[in-house]
Each structure stands twice: as C-alpha cells, then as structure tokens.
Amino acid sequence: MPATPTFPVADPTWYDTIRHMFDATDVAHMSKQGLDLTSYDDVRASAGGIYGQVSTHQMPPGKPWTPDMIQTFLNWMSNGYPKGTPAAVRDAAMVSAAPTAASRIRKDVNSLNGTERDKVIKAFQGVMAKDPSDPDSYFVQAGYHWLPSPLYCQHHVPAYNPWHRAYLLSFENALRSVPGCEDVTLPYWDITTPFPDFLKSAPFDAYTLPQDVGNGFKKGYVTERYSYPQIAVNLERYQVTADLERALTKTDWEDFHGWWSGAPHNTIISAHDGGHGAIGPTMANQSVAAFDPVFWFFHANWDRLWWEWQKSVDGTDLNGLLSTINRQTDQASYQIFTVEPLKALQPFTELPIGLDTVKVINSVNSLDVDYAPPAAQAAALAFARKARFALPIEDRASVDTQRATVTVDSIDRLKIPGSFEVHLFKDGQRLASRFLFQPQEPETCETCAKNGIARFDFDLPLSEISGGKLHVEVEPVDKSFVGARFPAKLMGQPKMSVQLAMETD
Amino acid sequence: MSDAPKVRTSVPLDRTVAVDTREVNVAVEGVDRTAISGSFTVHLLKDGAPIASRFLCQPTEPEEAVETGGEDRFARFDFVLPIEVVADGLLSVAIEPLETDVRGASSLSDATARATLTVSLMLQTE
Numbered sequence: 001m002p003a004t005p006t007f008p009v010a011d012p013t014w015y016d017t018i019r020h021m022f023d024a025t026d027v028a029h030m031s032k033q034g035l036d037l038t039s040y041d042d043v044r045a046s047a048g049g050i051y052g053q054v055s056t057h058q059m060p061p062g063k064p065w066t067p068d069m070i071q072t073f074l075n076w077m078s079n080g081y082p083k084g085t086p087a088a089v090r091d092a093a094m095v096s097a098a099p100t101a102a103s104r105i106r107k108d109v110n111s112l113n114g115t116e117r118d119k120v121i122k123a124f125q126g127v128m129a130k131d132p133s134d135p136d137s138y139f140v141q142a143g144y145h146w147l148p149s150p151l152y153c154q155h156h157v158p159a160y161n162p163w164h165r166a167y168l169l170s171f172e173n174a175l176r177s178v179p180g181c182e183d184v185t186l187p188y189w190d191i192t193t194p195f196p197d198f199l200k201s202a203p204f205d206a207y208t209l210p211q212d213v214g215n216g217f218k219k220g221y222v223t224e225r226y227s228y229p230q231i232a233v234n235l236e237r238y239q240v241t242a243d244l245e246r247a248l249t250k251t252d253w254e255d256f257h258g259w260w261s262g263a264p265h266n267t268i269i270s271a272h273d274g275g276h277g278a279i280g281p282t283m284a285n286q287s288v289a290a291f292d293p294v295f296w297f298f299h300a301n302w303d304r305l306w307w308e309w310q311k312s313v314d315g316t317d318l319n320g321l322l323s324t325i326n327r328q329t330d331q332a333s334y335q336i337f338t339v340e341p342l343k344a345l346q347p348f349t350e351l352p353i354g355l356d357t358v359k360v361i362n363s364v365n366s367l368d369v370d371y372a373p374p375a376a377q378a379a380a381l382a383f384a385r386k387a388r389f390a391l392p393i394e395d396r397a398s399v400d401t402q403r404a405t406v407t408v409d410s411i412d413r414l415k416i417p418g419s420f421e422v423h424l425f426k427d428g429q430r431l432a433s434r435f436l437f438q439p440q441e442p443e444t445c446e447t448c449a450k451n452g453i454a455r456f457d458f459d460l461p462l463s464e465i466s467g468g469k470l471h472v473e474v475e476p477v478d479k480s481f482v483g484a485r486f487p488a489k490l491m492g493q494p495k496m497s498v499q500l501a502m503e504t505d
Numbered sequence: 506m507s508d509a510p511k512v513r514t515s516v517p518l519d520r521t522v523a524v525d526t527r528e529v530n531v532a533v534e535g536v537d538r539t540a541i542s543g544s545f546t547v548h549l550l551k552d553g554a555p556i557a558s559r560f561l562c563q564p565t566e567p568e569e570a571v572e573t574g575g576e577d578r579f580a581r582f583d584f585v586l587p588i589e590v591v592a593d594g595l596l597s598v599a600i601e602p603l604e605t606d607v608r609g610a611s612s613l614s615d616a617t618a619r620a621t622l623t624v625s626l627m628l629q630t631e
Binding site: 389390391392393394395396397398399401404408409411462465466468469470471472474487488489493494495496497498499500502 | 514515516517518519520521522523524526529533588589591592593594595596597598617620621622623624625626628
C-alpha cells in the first residue's frame, strides 16, 4: 500500500498521488456512470467534472474530500495533469525484503539449503516418473506451453505475464503432488547471474520425451543446451540484463513489456525472448522449450520480476494495475482484465486450478506465492521518463542526442519458420543482436497471427553507429529452409530507420 | 559534379546505409489540412521559442483541393537541423493558420488529432 500523502500536495502527479485519492468504492461507483477512475486518460479528460463534484464538499458520498485534497486535485489540473512516477524511488532491497503473508516462498536457486535442494530434486524426479497421461506428470505440464496439441500460446500479447503466472502455479502444484513434497516451492534462476550449478546435473540437466509430440519431435528426443560458457556469451549478446533492468524502470504497463502501443521493444519481452534464445536449441524452440527443466527456474524468475515491478508501481491489485495501463491507446491490455470472456487463461481457467487474469494479479493474496530476494541483490533502480519514437504533437519532449535507436520494422514474422535472430552490422562486424521466440509454424498460431509484424530496437551510443556502413541480417534458428540469412523479400516489406528517442512526462 | 548519395529516414532492409549523425530530421506527420482554412505555418519550438518553421500554401476551402479520402489530405513537414539544435530543451509544435478568424481552436485540434512528431537520423544509400 502506498503511504498516504500529506495534503495539500503542491505538485501532485498521477502516479504518486492522484490515483490513490480514489478508493475501490469510488472506482466501482463511478464505473457504473461510465467513468473509470483507474484510468489516467479518463480522469484527465473528466478532471473538470470531478473537481466540480468534489468541490461541493459532498463527494464522494459519506467521505467527502477535505479542502486540502480538493486543492491537491486542482493543483494537478493547474500543473498540466502530470503523470509522474510512484511516490518512492524504487529500492529493490526494500521492496524484496518486505514482510509477506504468503506461505509459498520461491527462493533463488543459489540460496537453497541442502534439505531444500533435496526436496526440489525429489519433486522433479517424481513428476518426471509419472505416467505421461497423468495431469501432474512433467510431460503434461510441459506440454501446456506448446506441443503436443492443443496449443496454448501467450507470447507477445498482454496476457503473457498472467498466463505464465498461472502456468507456474499449475506446475508447482504438480510438484506438490509427489509424496513428501507437499510444501515444495519452485526456485528461480536470477538470470543476471551465471547458470546455476544445481541445474547442470540430473534431473535438471535434460529430459527425454516419453512419446512423440509432433513437428518431428519423437519419443526419445533429449533436450539440448549450449555449453555453459556459450550461454553466458549469448545472454550478453541479447542484452538480457540490460533489457530487464530497463523494464524495471518503467511506470506504464506497455513500457514494462515493450511490444505494443509504440513502446520500444527493449524491455521484459525482449529480455524473455533473448533468454530463451541464449540457453539452447530446446529453449529456443517454442515447440519444446518447456521440456528443458531449466524452463521452470527461468520462468519463475520472469514472474518474480513482474511481481517486483507490480510492487514498485503499486500495481498489486486490479485497480492499481489498471492505473498503469493506458486505456485509450492500449485497449487490448485493459480488456484482458475487464472484459469477462477475455480474462480466460486457457487451459488454466477450465482446469480445477481455475485461474484467470484477475485472479493472478495479487500473487500473495490470491495465489499464496511470494519471492525471497535474490542471493545477489540488485542495485536500486530509479524510474525513467517515458520514451517514444513518435509522439502526438500536443506533447512536449526532450531528445537524447547522445544515443540513437536503429529500428528494424515491419518484419512479417509469420513468414519465418520458428525463432530467429536479427543482427545489426557495422562495416561487416556485428554490433548487436536480438532474438525473437516463436513457434515453428507461427502462421498456424492464432495469437501470433494477430500480431505478426515484429519490430526490433537497437539502442546504441551515437558514436557506435557513425562513421561506417550499417546493414541488418535476419538469421533463423532453423536454417534448413533458406540457410543462415533469411531473405528480406520473403518477410514482407521490412525497413530500417535510425531514430532518437523522445522523453516525455 | 558527382551524384549526391540518396538520403532517406527509412530504407528497405536489404540496403546498406551510412548514418549522418550531424543532422536530424524532425518530422511532423499527419496534419489534416482539410481542417484548417487556408494556408498555415508549422513552427517547431524549443523551450517555447521557434527554431524552425514551414509554410503550407492552400486554398481557403482545402477540402475541395484534396482527393476525397486521399493521402494528400494529411500533410508532412520535415525540419532538417544540426543535432545540437534539438539537444538540451523541450521540443513542441505549434500550428499558426494564416486566417485566424475563419475557424477556431476546435478546428485546429481536429487537424492535429492524428499528427505525430518524430526525430530521425538521415540514412545515406548508394
């Protein structure tokens, strides 16, 4: 819960003050009148009317705003409705170490004691030993991610984080079905640290398919990884740490994710995709990624990061989370939390676990899940200003002239079979690479088909792109189709530009 | 006299480019000129002061001059400036109609409803 500000506030912003002036009752009441008090855009657009109502000293009913609160709201209007940042500068140590009411505490895999390590090993061995038809078997649980059919894909869409949170709980429950493991929790791998030694040996080092799953993956297929030194090199190449740290500095939902609504594609979705591509042929292939046991420790970490971000922006309940979503320009995100049929997270809504987008928002209160701080505590990260490459001309913006972003846009990813890399070269030398994680046949994936155009953003110092010739190559993981360089003419009308990011309030 | 390299803000992906980091192209795109009666000026401002301006000459009733539903309804303005000119300040855009008394502020807001501001570096191809 945010600290209650001392009213009046001379320079209130949406994030630090205004959104907290409406409680759940106010939000529910005004929602029936067609006004969403969780929406910055709606409150800004209706600010005059809201001020008119509260300044009568009779609104909200039964608990009217004090004169100092009314003055605070007027100050916000007079100052141009600033969006700002949440009240406290984010302190990762304080946020992570706060007391929790949850009983399922997921720990950094490097922080487990001997007993905890033994129990995780026993649980994984137990689910792997179950018959493949058992709903709690490793085979069934891993198969929810893609193969075998039916296919559930929630990547590069607003439900990405909610779906994977439900998925992790489903898997953790399966682990708990193993006798003697009723209280086991799924540890996480802090991907900013080296690949954990614990995950380099059985039962975490590999998994063998007990039966065919399709797409050529037959019974007996053994999951594969790159060498561990190569994984470290790949994580650096795809800028995974830089992207996830950048994500944690964002205040808006769209910017934390970085795929839709014009948000630069260099935050949590980019980090996730790069992580998949860095680890190995199995993790890079959406068809079978979840069969590599590291998948679960890898994804527990992405869920931890989403939860850490939620706490930092006071987005741990529905209204708090909605207050970070731009309702007018990001309707798809808004609707997955507010429109009943769109809340479903299949198969987890229909399965006995019965989860949907709203039920997974509060990890502690709804799922009884929290995360212990990482063994290597991250430095505090301050919130950043909003960055965009195109702004409405009503806005005012500053331009960072020290850095530029090489943008590769309009790639029709549905034409590319499977995951792929995008490389930026200068004078023939590779400057940077990005990885996109997708199914082997993306055109058959309903979710992928809805957002088949991909964009990649390479954020670089200006000095790195000047004084030489730039070119871009797209390299598919599966080179059997056209080789190592996918022809530009086969992926729509992709183009390259170099833009300077503009920063706004 | 040798041919100058072709300069664009965006190129097909199969091209190799050199980037001019000395100048930027500030573009104002998507101004609905049919919502503005007569000619108008687009000003680029830094910290409230104009740093560049463009003028568009058109009839008092421009909707008669543009193709119905045509892309020429939406105007684009490019300001090529030394990069240091856009640094260290707040950029904004102002539109100034020549005939200020014909249509009001609501008309201007219609004109800019889908207009955007971008800052790009110029790409040189051969």
